[in-house]
Amino acid sequence: KELSYPEVNFSLMQSKNPDFGDLSTNIALLLTKTLRENPLKIAERITSKLQNQKSQDINGITVTRPGFINFKIDNFFFQSKINHIIKKAEKYGQNSTGKGKTANIEFVSANPTGPLTVGHGRNAILGDSISNILKWNGYKITREYYFNNAGRQMRVLEESVKARYFQTIKKDYAFPEDGYQGEYISDIAKNIIDKYGRDLSHKSSKFILEAEKIIFAQIKDTLNRLKINFDIFTNEKAFYENGDIKKLLSELKRKGLLYEKDNATWFKASSVGLKQDRVYIKKSGEPTYRVPDTAYHKNKVDRGFDLIIDIFGTDHADAYPDVICALDALEYKTDHIKVLLYQFVTLLKNGKKLKMSTRKANFITMDELIKEVGSDVIRYFFIMRSMNTHLDFDINVAKDQSEKNPVYYLQYAYARISSILRRADDIKVNLSESDQYKRLSHTTEIYLLKHIIIFPAVIKSCLESFEPQSIANYLQELANRFHKFYGKCRVISNDKQLSSARLGLINATKIVFANGLSILGISCPEKM
Numbered sequence: 001k002e003l004s005y006p007e008v009n010f011s012l013m014q015s016k017n018p019d020f021g022d023l024s025t026n027i028a029l030l031l032t033k034t035l036r037e038n039p040l041k042i043a044e045r046i047t048s049k050l051q052n053q054k055s056q057d058i059n060g061i062t063v064t065r066p067g068f069i070n071f072k073i074d075n076f077f078f079q080s081k082i083n084h085i086i087k088k089a090e091k092y093g094q095n096s097t098g099k100g101k102t103a104n105i106e107f108v109s110a111n112p113t114g115p116l117t118v119g120h121g122r123n124a125i126l127g128d129s130i131s132n133i134l135k136w137n138g139y140k141i142t143r144e145y146y147f148n149n150a151g152r153q154m155r156v157l158e159e160s161v162k163a164r165y166f167q168t169i170k171k172d173y174a175f176p177e178d179g180y181q182g183e184y185i186s187d188i189a190k191n192i193i194d195k196y197g198r199d200l201s202h203k204s205s206k207f208i209l210e211a212e213k214i215i216f217a218q219i220k221d222t223l224n225r226l227k228i229n230f231d232i233f234t235n236e237k238a239f240y241e242n243g244d245i246k247k248l249l250s251e252l253k254r255k256g257l258l259y260e261k262d263n264a265t266w267f268k269a270s271s272v273g274l275k276q277d278r279v280y281i282k283k284s285g286e287p288t289y290r291v292p293d294t295a296y297h298k299n300k301v302d303r304g305f306d307l308i309i310d311i312f313g314t315d316h317a318d319a320y321p322d323v324i325c326a327l328d329a330l331e332y333k334t335d336h337i338k339v340l341l342y343q344f345v346t347l348l349k350n351g352k353k354l355k356m357s358t359r360k361a362n363f364i365t366m367d368e369l370i371k372e373v374g375s376d377v378i379r380y381f382f383i384m385r386s387m388n389t390h391l392d393f394d395i396n397v398a399k400d401q402s403e404k405n406p407v408y409y410l411q412y413a414y415a416r417i418s419s420i421l422r423r424a425d426d427i428k429v430n431l432s433e434s435d436q437y438k439r440l441s442h443t444t445e446i447y448l449l450k451h452i453i454i455f456p457a458v459i460k461s462c463l464e465s466f467e468p469q470s471i472a473n474y475l476q477e478l479a480n481r482f483h484k485f486y487g488k489c490r491v492i493s494n495d496k497q498l499s500s501a502r503l504g505l506i507n508a509t510k511i512v513f514a515n516g517l518s519i520l521g522i523s524c525p526e527k528m
Helices: 027-035 039-051 075-079 082-091 118-136 152-168 183-196 206-225 237-241 244-254 290-302 320-329 366-373 375-383 395-399 406-423 435-439 443-452 455-465 469-488 496-520
Strands: 012-014 023-025 058-064 068-073 102-106 140-147 232-235 258-261 264-267 278-281 307-313 337-342 345-349 352-354 391-394
Touching: 027 039, 027 068, 039 058, 039 068, 068 075, 075 435, 075 443, 082 496, 102 118, 118 140, 118 307, 118 337, 118 345, 118 366, 118 375, 118 455, 118 496, 152 183, 152 206, 183 206, 206 366, 232 237, 237 244, 237 290, 244 258, 244 290, 278 290, 290 307, 290 320, 320 337, 345 395, 366 375, 366 395, 375 391, 375 395, 375 406, 375 469, 375 496, 391 395, 406 469, 406 496, 435 496, 443 469, 443 496, 455 469, 455 496, 469 496
Parallel strands: 102 140, 102 307, 140 232, 307 337, 345 391
Antiparallel strands: 012 023, 023 068, 058 068, 258 264, 264 278, 345 352
């Protein structure tokens, strides 16, 4: 303003070259077009004004080609944050962005037709980690599991169980052509025989009720092993029973958005933004998935959440717009509904892809994977790549107990810090003494400090991206910086004040590790 320059939407970011400083801005480059001057001259003029006004935390301001203004932050700015981190402890990184707001996160939502497979794993871990991110940003969250227990898949499950039941008691019953062939179907049939005997009629409801009950108990048990708990389970059948689906169809019909063609009922989607109309009720009289899914989302909107998140595989990319479109047509608010799509997972073992099919029962269950590599590794591997990227899950790397395994690398850093702190019980860190941290002047100490103080900013940025991968990347860099520091600086020495300062530094680092790993649902071993 003092230079009478126009306002521009400039950025202030971490310098690509640390030799230039800690932060850089592109403001001069953006002004050059309007001012018609060399950006270096503009940058020098701005810098000249800033030199007289700079904060005591700024140690130097420089200009580099082609016109960046760089800021060097005084080391004490970083050193003085250590006590703050130690005092905040498990709350360090939390913020109040979402205070007073509610969020509903729907994830997993696998139908009770079989055990959770590796195919469901990425959805489960993404949903739980995103829920934790929202919680750390101040939201009151509701984890919700929605499942279809009324439809063709459940009828196929029922027929599959019936076939195995009657085959087990030596009676004829044709196994459905597209039935579920897993051993778990035979186990359910045997359970029904043990519980209800051998005299059930093929019309008995016990087959589907018992199958759904057993499978859902297995699903919940698997989720529990992954440290995932839901606040609410919602089923499709409920929306038929409470009249919500009938009400939805009535509202759409009243708005002239339903019509009959080819003995089916169609939703006039083309009149409200989509390219083509959609079948709502099939010739058989059975609704398509769009109908209960729309009723379910209408119910979620009615519950008044400030934010609604759905986590789907990319096979839903063409399906979810139908639901949003119908809600828009009914003049419901939908701009707070966020749909996150993730790419699928390929399992690799000994360099070869493992092919999987739920119907043919040649899948790998989550329970089997947990038994082989553990829940910590599973949780990390499923979020270590962007959800928009296909994920190759290499079992050989996952089982490796060396630095090649990124989870081992993180946990080893945490355990190493814990070991040092145990050995230093007799050295007290004085939290009221900030000046002691001025002794932390080694390049690797400052390098580590600069990383741990940006943890709160990483958590905030995750609220915009909904990408737990950012936290995984951050923690990997934290481990890398800690190991470099450990290799260069002896923490416990005869110099008591320096030892105290370095213990404060690694204590703060341990806190950040613990908080970051807790968001990802990964344990922090004190010993390895």
